[in-house]
Amino acid sequence: MSSGFRQPAVRDELPPVTGIIGEDPAPRLTTMYRRIWFETMHEMPFVNAALSVEALGFHRWQPDDSTTTGPAATPPDARSTPAAQTPAGDWIGAVITPWFINLFVLPGGGTLWSDRPRGERCLLEFPIGPLEFIADHDPAAEIPKFQYCPLFAPPSEFPSQTAARAAALAALAAMFAPPPGVRRSAAASLSKKSESSRRAFFRRIAQG
Template sequence: MSSGFRQPAFRDELPPAADIIGENPAPRLTTMYRRIWFETMHEMPFVNTALSVEALGFQRWQPGNPATTDPAAALLDGHPGAAAPAPAGDWIGAVITPWFINVFLLPGGGSLWSDRRRGERCWLEFPIGPLEFIADHDPTAEVATFQYCPLFAPPSEFSSQTAARAAALAALAAMFEPLPGAPRSAAAPSTRKPGSSRRAFFRRISQG
């Protein structure tokens, strides 16, 4: 047996370079997951029918800069994702569905995004510390390429859309708040262990 690392029998090919998304992606994500809900997910036994599909809190963010908008401002006038974006940076926001609540990263021209194979995991640095994201790619979908950080799957603990929305916005806010004593620049190399950052992240969500 070779002493080298064993390679998986199958790996997805690296997808084409993702197109930069210039406009707030929340409407496209909402359309995509509503379609998935009606086509394939609505009869699944683990879904939470108290929840509906909603993309919210999307803003552009660049490592090393402060968050450009308050995530809650993305609910202006009752329209998810209505806040005006900053001129540069990749898109960060949340998506609620009856079967998951996740934070999403989409390419907006910033330095946080990098093209990755479907299913590939990576740790990305935020003010709270490194958080793990998973790449996905479907060239036939309304949003072909994105990365996501799982929050709740399935989101069975939520009794209403209001509660799910509050948890999603709390997660977004927590990402941009450094831990006590940590440097405020997200561009600085992290000395924090990924696991500790993730635990702190979920503690802040639960306290939100």
């Protein structure tokens, strides 16, 4: 891993080997973040009360699977495709909460996922180019381990759940189907590991 990554001053030990998630993780993620919302976050001053917890767009993807596409054509209210109807691979999707909108990677048996200590950052390759994800884990949670890429935190600019959903799906679509002429420049800017550059890029995509 490049020494240029920002790493926490104190790092966790490497967590136990992750079990493969064999079915759509969206319901479990929704349950997990709804619990966090009611237990610890609902009174925070920076939350957007117009938003609710929703996990969406989850599908399995392999980096070398040219036939697998992201949810570019998925309508905002569509459910994720069942795992039995999709090729093997790790889970990619988005989660909306009143305090963030993030991209997620979860272990599905593919080659994208690798177990990492909490807080460690890594670059994961997608058709658009490399994206920086942050590892997290909580053995007691509904989804014990995941990696996330922050998009909007807090998501204060969204007036409704519909707007937040459209932005999350647009960001997911951009990861897998970059428009002509965007891929090279996007990959170059994102590979510099700049949080502000990545967020600015996805803001442009998500907000049209």
